[in-house]
Amino acid sequence: MEGNLSVASDVTSILIFFVNGQKVVLKDANPEQTLLQFLRNNLRLCGTKLGCGEGGCGACTVMISQCSPHDQKVRHQAINACLVPICAVDGCAVVTVEGIGSTKTRLHAVQERIAKCHGSQCGFCTPGIVMSMYTLLRNNPQPSQAEMEGVLAGNLCRCTGYRPILEGFKTFTKEFCCKGPGADGQCCMTMKDESGVDVSTALHDVSKFAPYDPTQEPIFPPELMISKRSKTPSRLIVKGERVCWNRPQSLEQLLSLKHQYPRAQIVAGNTKIGLEMKFKNHVYPVLISPSEIKELHTIQSSETELTVGAAVTLTEFGHVMEELIKTLPEYKSRVLVALTDMLQWFGSQQIRNVVTVGGNVMAASPVSDLNPLLAAARSRLTFASKEGGERTIAFTSDFFTGPPNQKVAAREDEVLLSITITFTEANEFLYWFKQARRRDGDAAIASAAMRVKLSDDASEGKRTVEDCSLVFGAMAAKTKSAPKTEQLLIGQEWSNDILPAVSKSLVDDLPLESGAPGGMIEYRHCLVISFFFKFFISVTNCIATIAVEDASAVPKPERLLSKSAQIYQEVPSDQSADDTVGRPIAHLRAEHHATGEAVYIDDIPSVEGQLYMGRVTSTEARAKIKSVDTSAALAMQGVSHYISAADVPGANYMGPVVDDEPLFADGKVFVIGQTVGVVLAETRELAQRAAHAVRVEYEDRETPIITMEQAIDAESFYGVPREVKKGDTDAAFSDSATIIKEGEMRVGGQEHFYLETQASLAVPGEEDEMTLYTSTQHPASSQRMAAKALGVPQNRVTCHVKRVGGAFGGKQSHSGILSSMAVVAAKVSGRPVRFMLDRDEDMASTGQRHPILAKYKIGFTKNGKLTALDIKFYVNGGWTMSLSTAFVWKSASSIDHCYHWPNLTIHGRACRTNLPSNTAFRGFGEVEIAMLTESIMTDVAGWCSLPVEEVREKNMYQTGDKTFYLQKLENVTLLRCWKEVIDRANLDKLKADAVQFNKANRWKKRGVAVVPTKYGVGFVPVPESSQGAAFIVVYVDGSVLLTHGGVEMGQGLHTKMIQICSRVLAIPTSKIFLSETSTNTVPNTTPTAASASTDLNGYAVKDAAEKIRDRLEPYRTKNPDGSWDDWVQSAFQDKVSLSATGMYGAPTPMLESGRIGFQYFTYGAACSHVEIDTLTGDWQVLKTDIVMDVGNSLNPAIDIGQIEGAFVQGMGYFTMEETLVSPSGYALSRGPGTYKIPCCGDIPKEFNVALLRSAPCDKGICSSKSVGEPPLFLASSVFYAIKDAITAARSDAGVTGVFRLDSPATVERIRMACADHVARTQVPPVDKQATPWAIQP
Ligand SMILES: Cc1cc2nc3c(=O)[nH]c(=O)nc-3n(C[C@H](O)[C@H](O)[C@H](O)COP(=O)(O)OP(=O)(O)OC[C@H]3O[C@@H](n4cnc5c(N)ncnc54)[C@H](O)[C@@H]3O)c2cc1C
């Protein structure tokens, strides 16, 4: 090993740090271990979660406090524990979620408020969010709302839609004011609506919150103060098996080390090295930490420049610049303003807290945000080496020498000491631009730093360019300047006339091959031209008056603060206080989520003898396996087994509908990421490393089928087409009054991105028994598959699910296949086997929402009345059938959406491709096709020149109408929701304002859209799934144990079931406990899916509870003054059974058409108001109003949480979440770095949700309606508002008429659809014959 370092007497190898106030002395640290692994594996502090392992989700956030050796100040910082090497923690105090409060002692105010404000659903993200907020309060006990919203941008939540989290944490901010009781003594948030119904806008009671007292926070351990530490040697050398960690004490030592080991890596923030070690399996034998080197932490400023040590973090850098900006003349600070502007969008708070300025320079990433700015700003780099001493060079883009390995023009033994930034001069201007898929924490699609120095003689108003730099990120394999354009500009007059030549020259300077990495070739060219235009206008704006219409090119994206309202109907005033049905009680495990006490699969303590499972996955999409060489893997110490198809004792093929998916590849592979076999080893890391060491050779490769178009060409399908006909479309089309149009639309897929990835623990027992703990939404299916794989009866397999960290459909069918692998491995090895997929593994192999491609012909009258639709649609099913034909069936049934179509011809087909098998996702089959229907409605309005609301309303279903499959619609509240949302949103004013705004702003446009939704509830066409079961046990102490068939995955199902049980038994919810879902208490359950679980299990719970209630009734009658406990005791003494099962089989309405109908429909409507930047495609939602009919809400807090969560998930689906694959079938979207789900900064700036009042549903449990899936589609209002804004932009560009916009409306699609002269004429076309970097599946 290269790191054979000598150990002198002033050296220690022992790490000393504190965790939650407890001292940790670590003698045999493994330098490859991260803090997250140490906390979870060594200390069993499992509150800190693993969500991605790449710094992108924030689930692993903890607070690190450190006394700086450089200024002796203690700093508290939120960091991602997954990226921090354990050796970097020496001398620090770590605080995890367990260290700040507990349900057993006292909750911290942050934990209490997130819990009481309904800020947790599945709870997996909650500890990380708590720690981000906690750290903010440690640094600033009363932050501003902007600071609070800024720090939370690094924490992803897939469930809540963020609104309740932000509302809860607003109570800590300066701006927060609880106005207290109103005049009548009631909460100021309770009011009467216009019909006299009591409505409330309060989902939590602020007056019940414990006050936050910052003086009670623990102090920094005195032992770690530098003054104490200086007495002990602190040069650190920790030798691991493969890697040696070295923390020198002086620059001299550092340079010597670099001289001795030139290839050693300097671990600054570890955000590049850490990812290389984790995801690329790089091994760096010598790692050097610069944390103690004073010279690398120095910050100095003079009259003309600022020098920053290379190891200064971006957070410190930002603070220093903010202070300097306050003191410098405006012109000097322009460079610093540009840098601070850039920093607010750089990664997340957690990332900026560790990333160093020097690390960013030396990482030399082509998408670096910082490097183009530093290079454009006339900066200098100072290096030092043992032999060469110090040298300073000008930092231009030439410093980056490009691939291979993103090399820089520095010697390997050199260390970057500092970066010197020159202040801008009087006539010098510097601006930075970036466009990414998501504003916060996303790598640039393109970025630019542009500096120009103009002459100061403005005779006749003319100024010429004296000097300039134009440097770009993400436009090449390295940070790149535009030398020809720079030359072109020098000496030119600064006027509009330069724009055409500059645009052309920029494209020449920044050529992109048609297949260039990152794709989006035309868009990226468009962006650089648009950036220059923005730069030009911004500079001109400083020196002259710009044309009014161009002013809108100047403003940059800003963080608008969020606000919201939630409106729901109060319960009747005579409802018992113990009866919580209809009240906004918090998720009953919210406090456990907030304290990190909630246990998920990976948190289950080690089981004696357990092994970890690592999957060996296929690297080919369609080939035969020639050979598998496991020798290198099995030779590793601690690796025990390799298991493949030959080892499966029972059946190797599984599937939710047909058994066509092999657990382990059976001689052939059909998709990249398919499991070839699994390796078992002592640790998770070893299992993964060993899996990588298995060599699989392939032969007989065939061209994979990836896209739907390829599948159609190859006639590669599943099953038979789904054909539906109603009326006579041909006759309708031949009617002379009918206008006929044809169109095509693609609606992309979506990754589930549940925060807890797929995980299981299989424990073998005697007599073929197997106990399976798994993260699934279908325990009975996992049990069935496991038994089948083992070749044993189902009664030998028990499946337990306590909770699931998010599922959204993604843990319905594939989780059973993955857990069956663990079960087989446990059987073969005779030892417990566990796994939790890495995020990239999960994303690349477990399937997603089905993409759809549709071609259609529509007929309508000139008044916008629909007459006929003839549609052919295809869905991308992936390599096994899974639920794809069911998806086609559901889509074909939902194509009408909210509208009456007199004549319909539908043809739907599932494509068989070589992609991961697509599966269920919230809104299965309905939201995807409804997108297409609403696109048609928008276009019809365009063709008829009518307001789209008028066209929608004109064709909307009403009570008594029949759907095309002849289901009569009863109690249709659609129009009520529609009219109420229009009213609440003040649509007319919004539209008028948008028209005004659009007239005044050429480069920014606003759009508005109102969209309705109708969602069919129930397991159609699988009627046997429409059943629920429950089991209630009353113990002699009066406590009640409730179990039912549904799984708690964040939707608050268990809370609602306890509410129902409590109502029937007339006991407080505190007497009822729900431990888990398990197949040995409630058997043969149906999946928790299709928005049906509350009704199915709720009725079953009611049934069981009524049995118990009835049995206790004689005792209640006999002893009316007695208590529940007394009646239970008496019944027990009379030998009355105190347990009962409950069962519910939902009616399966048979329709005249011969098919089964939905149970009922849930309705709603939403209005969204957006603003887009037509030059970049950037957008934000200014306001969303939703009105949703959930019947009599069982729990308004949970229901509103479902609506908001679904809306934000849908917003991601229809805008930023784009799943991309390479032409060979390799998934390019494989983690939070490459796939963007909305973060808290993306939610509507004003987000109002109202539940429709006085709308009981006679079919749903307690008159409620299902809510899990129906609201998701309402997010399409954002898409159509964007389309509306684009229409305004096109009109300015002289392009009119209906246009195609596929979903998602990515920034690329938005920008290109604006169709201005740049997009139309200045961007070179891509070579359509060339192989692109990415394709749409
Ligand atoms: C979640 C996440 C989000 C991100 N978001 C963004 C973003 O929005 N914008 C963006 O531009 N980037 C982003 N990045 C990339 C990030 O900026 C780089 O990984 C980072 O700049 C590297 O800096 P570091 O301090 O972590 O370096 P390290 O990973 O510690 O080191 C990087 C390289 O620099 C070398 N090095 C470090 N210091 C010195 C020195 N003093 N002298 C010589 N060599 C040195 C190391 O040897 C190593 O080769 C993100 C990364 C992550 C993980």
Ligand code: FES
């Ligand atoms: S697990 Fe660390 S950021 Fe996602």
Ligand code: FES
């Ligand atoms: S509650 Fe945030 S991810 Fe589930």
